[in-house]
Amino acid sequence: MSWSSQPETAVVGRPPASVRRVGRLEPAALAGVMSRDVAIFGRYWKATTFSSIVQPTIYLLAFGLGFGTLVKTIGHVKTIEYIGTGTVATAVLFSSAFPGMFNTFIRWQFQRTYDAMLAAPVDVEELITAEVLWISLRAGVYGMAPILVAFAFGLQPEWGMLLVPLIGFVTGFGFAAFGVTVAAIAKTIDNFNYITSAVLTPMFLVAGTFFPVSSLPEGVRQVAQVNPLYHCVQLVRDASLGTLGTADLGHAAVLLAFALLMWRLAISQLGKRLID
Amino acid sequence: MAVAISLQGVSKRFGEINAVNGLDLEVSTGVCFGLLGPNGAGKSTTMRMLTAQTLADEGSISVLGFQLPRESKQSRLEMGVVPQLDNLDTELTCRQILTVFARLYRVPRTERTAAVERALEIANLQPRADTIVKELSGGMRRRLLVARGLIHRPRLVLLDEPTVGLDPQVRQELWTLIDGLRASGVTVLMSTHYIEEAERLADTVAVMSSGRIIAQGTPAELVSAHAGEQVLEVYGPPERLAEVGELAASNGWSSRRSGPAVAIMRAESLDSLAPEGIRRPANLEDAFVALTGEEIE
Numbered sequence: 322m323s324w325s326s327q328p329e330t331a332v333v334g335r336p337p338a339s340v341r342r343v344g345r346l347e348p349a350a351l352a353g354v355m356s357r358d359v360a361i362f363g364r365y366w367k368a369t370t371f372s373s374i375v376q377p378t379i380y381l382l383a384f385g386l387g388f389g390t391l392v393k394t395i396g397h398v399k400t401i402e403y404i405g406t407g408t409v410a411t412a413v414l415f416s417s418a419f420p421g422m423f424n425t426f427i428r429w430q431f432q433r434t435y436d437a438m439l440a441a442p443v444d445v446e447e448l449i450t451a452e453v454l455w456i457s458l459r460a461g462v463y464g465m466a467p468i469l470v471a472f473a474f475g476l477q478p479e480w481g482m483l484l485v486p487l488i489g490f491v492t493g494f495g496f497a498a499f500g501v502t503v504a505a506i507a508k509t510i511d512n513f514n515y516i517t518s519a520v521l522t523p524m525f526l527v528a529g530t531f532f533p534v535s536s537l538p539e540g541v542r543q544v545a546q547v548n549p550l551y552h553c554v555q556l557v558r559d560a561s562l563g564t565l566g567t568a569d570l571g572h573a574a575v576l577l578a579f580a581l582l583m584w585r586l587a588i589s590q591l592g593k594r595l596i597d
Numbered sequence: 598m599a600v601a602i603s604l605q606g607v608s609k610r611f612g613e614i615n616a617v618n619g620l621d622l623e624v625s626t627g628v629c630f631g632l633l634g635p636n637g638a639g640k641s642t643t644m645r646m647l648t649a650q651t652l653a654d655e656g657s658i659s660v661l662g663f664q665l666p667r668e669s670k671q672s673r674l675e676m677g678v679v680p681q682l683d684n685l686d687t688e689l690t691c692r693q694i695l696t697v698f699a700r701l702y703r704v705p706r707t708e709r710t711a712a713v714e715r716a717l718e719i720a721n722l723q724p725r726a727d728t729i730v731k732e733l734s735g736g737m738r739r740r741l742l743v744a745r746g747l748i749h750r751p752r753l754v755l756l757d758e759p760t761v762g763l764d765p766q767v768r769q770e771l772w773t774l775i776d777g778l779r780a781s782g783v784t785v786l787m788s789t790h791y792i793e794e795a796e797r798l799a800d801t802v803a804v805m806s807s808g809r810i811i812a813q814g815t816p817a818e819l820v821s822a823h824a825g826e827q828v829l830e831v832y833g834p835p836e837r838l839a840e841v842g843e844l845a846a847s848n849g850w851s852s853r854r855s856g857p858a859v860a861i862m863r864a865e866s867l868d869s870l871a872p873e874g875i876r877r878p879a880n881l882e883d884a885f886v887a888l889t890g891e892e893i894e
Contacts, residue, residue, distance in 0.1 A: 343671045353700035357686065360693045433684035437745075440648045440678040441701040442670045597611075597651050 343442070346450060350443045354451035357434075362459070369463070373416070377408045377467035381474050384531065396533050398562065405471030406558040407530035409464050409485060410492070410550050414525055417460040417493035421500015422513050425452065425591070429504070435595055445592040453497045453584060460493025461486040468561065481560035488560065491576045492553040498583035505590035529554045549579040599626040600659075601753050601784040602647065607656030608808075609642055616642040618808030620656070624786055624801075629779040631799030632788040635889060639808040640788035641681060644757045647786070648678055661753055674703065676753040677746030681761060681788075683738055687731045691722050691741055694730065695748055702749035712748055719774065720744035736767035743774060754778060756787040760794060772798060796881045806889045816881050824851075824883035825863030831874035832858045841872055853886050862887055 362369070384404040395403040428434040438448055465486050472478065503516050527534065527541055528550040534542055545551045552572040559565045559572075602624040609617040617639045624630045632640050645651035647660055649669035658665040663672040686694055695713045704712045717723045720740040730738060739759075746754060759775065760768040775798055779785050789795050795802050796816045803813040812819055831841045841859045845852035848870060851862040861867065862883060864876050 343674070349703055350701070353697065353703075356700050357689075357697040360689055360697060361686070364688060432686065433680075433682060434686055436650065436680065436682075437684040438701060439650055440673065440680065441698060442673040442703065443701055444670055596649070597645075 345444075346447055350447040351451040351454065353441075354438060354443060354448055355455045357438075358452070358455040369459075373412060373463040373466040374470060377405075377412060377470045380404060380408050380411075380467075381471060385474055396535075398558070401471060401474050402476055402562060403558075404531060405467055405474065405476045406561045407528075407554055408467035408471075409489065409557045409561075410528060410530055410554040411525050412467050413460045413464040413489045413492050413553065414496055414521065414550055416463050417456050417496040418500045418521055420456045420459075421453070421497040422504050422507075422516070423500075423510070424456075425501045425504035426507065426510050426513075429591070429595065430510075439595060445595055446588050448595075449498075449501060449588050449591055450584070453494055453501060453587065456497035456500075457490050457493035460497070461488075461490030464489030464493070476561075479561055479563050481563055481565060484560040485557055488553060488556050488573075488576070491573075491580050492549065495549055495576065495580035495583045498580070498587040501587035502583065502590050505587070505594055524548055524550050527551070529558075549576055552576050600624070601626045601661060602630075602786060603657075603659045604643070604646075605657050607643075607646065607653045607658060609639075609646065609651060609653050615808050617646070617653070620809050622803060622810060624784065626784050627779075627782055628800040629775065629785040629787065629798050631795035631802040632786065632805055633790070633792065633795045633799075633802050633885065634788075634805035635790055638805040640790075640805055641757055642808075643805075644678075644681075644755055644786075644788055647755055648673060648676075674749075675751055676755065677749065677751035679743050679746040679754065679756045679759055681757040683742060685730045685738060685742060685745075688729060690727045690729050691717060691720075691733075692726045694741065695745060698745050698748050704749050712750075716744040716748045719747060721770075736763060736770075739763060739767065739771070740774075743771065747778075751783065753784045753786070756785065758788055758790065760789075760791065768794075792880075792882045792885055802881070804885060804888050812884075812888050819884045819888075820879050820881055822884070823862075823887045824879035825865055826879060827864035827876050828879045828883050829861040829864035829867065829871060829874045829876050830855065830858040831861070831872050844870070844872065851887055853883075 381401070381404060385401055389400040392400055394400060435448060439445065468476065468482055468485060503513065507513060527537065527545050528548050529545070530550075534545040534551060537545070552575040556569055556572040556576070559569050600623055602622065604620050604622040607617055607620040608615065620639070620643065622643075632643065634640050642651055646653055646658060647665070649666035652666055660669070660672040661675055663669065665672065689697070692713060695716045696709065699709045699712050717726050720737075720743065722737060722741060722744070725733060725737060730741070733741065743759070756775065760771050763771070772794070775785060775787065779798075779800075787794075787798065800815065801813065802816055802819060803810045804819070805811070812823065814822065831838070833841070838854070838859050842852060842854070845859065845861050850867065853860055860883065861871070862879065864871070
């Protein structure tokens, strides 16, 4: 309790803030918000890393040893390659949509962290952008885990695989912002169950992750076309198997559009509720 | 004297409720200004409007010369906020929280470590610097909350009910800290519903009720204007108290029930009709009750 022992400290030692430029999406504000995420991550990285390795391992064991003994190829692709690359998309989906929903709701409603940050020189746009950016960076990195695991199951390295973290990042950005939007609209945390069962689960199955979309009925195939995860799967598979083509530009465009749309939606929806 | 905060004709409705209703308020630079009012008077809404976390429906607000909400981010660079509700990150250590906020408040990289150390010292938490918040006592958490708001050496500090729910010793510590802030030239706006807190710390007190300021002045001015010099307290059984209450009402004296007694204001001007009782100097609580008609702690 020694503020008074340091008189005049309140006004000296820094340039007056009024001469500093204060704009939109300031890197310093984004870095500040993300530094908190990094500090939290420092406590949980082991658990996160563990599950991101174990989950694809289980998928590959189950599909590879079980299903794979019956079916050697899916489409024209070896089962291990098909499942290995498909699992990237599910890893990205779950590591972005869930933190988007749960972290946002908990920090906003229960811990009031967002209230604390918005009292500092950070605005809603910066806060949400930084949170989504952090989740999607993490999703991009951890989206690589299934590929690494699949190497152990015989997947061949390919230069195009270096694009996978980038694809994971863009997809993760869209789904993290989707999660934030859901959190903003949900009345209680239990309402997430509706989204998980009615939106996310069908989404990750109807995306060509474990079986080709072409094997589905015509109506469902149309749905897959508007599923961002389908485009993520196609892009990851083409990049990883060295089969990139012009169609992939379309897949990339859909993912970018989805990310952009969800980003703005998250800001407008959560912004309405953070500032009353 | 320069003006640090100015609100003019500010109103804020939440559905049917007028939380703030035509509020005019001016806080001069360098003072400790106390916003005193019962729960529900609109103090917290006013505080949130000063950080643009609540937007006014009507009126104009300026903080440190910046017009809100447009230039709010600029003003928030130079002010610190201590909220009423604990919103610390329970998973992080004291040092981690202070470091995050040093970044958010744009403390330059080279000064960050020193700023964090200084804040830990202010909060008297150096020995607990690497303890996670979950493991701190209530008093420690409140001190950390205050230190977090001071990490960037703000010119203006907003304290929303700074000592609510704290034990007397921690309250004393915080009072010393707040007094130290004022002494070092920082402008302090503090909302409180503790009369003693306002009386001890505030240079100027504004009494808030139903979303507007109903009286303002130094504590001494408020007391003499609304409760006079002396208060006569009459003790007795309930029937006697009822009788005294009626006597006061019929003579037009301002009075109130005060625990086991009836207190009559402006006892110095009572004539021979005055009942027997104990005379004591009037205080801010008397003035507050006379103004708002509400009893608070």
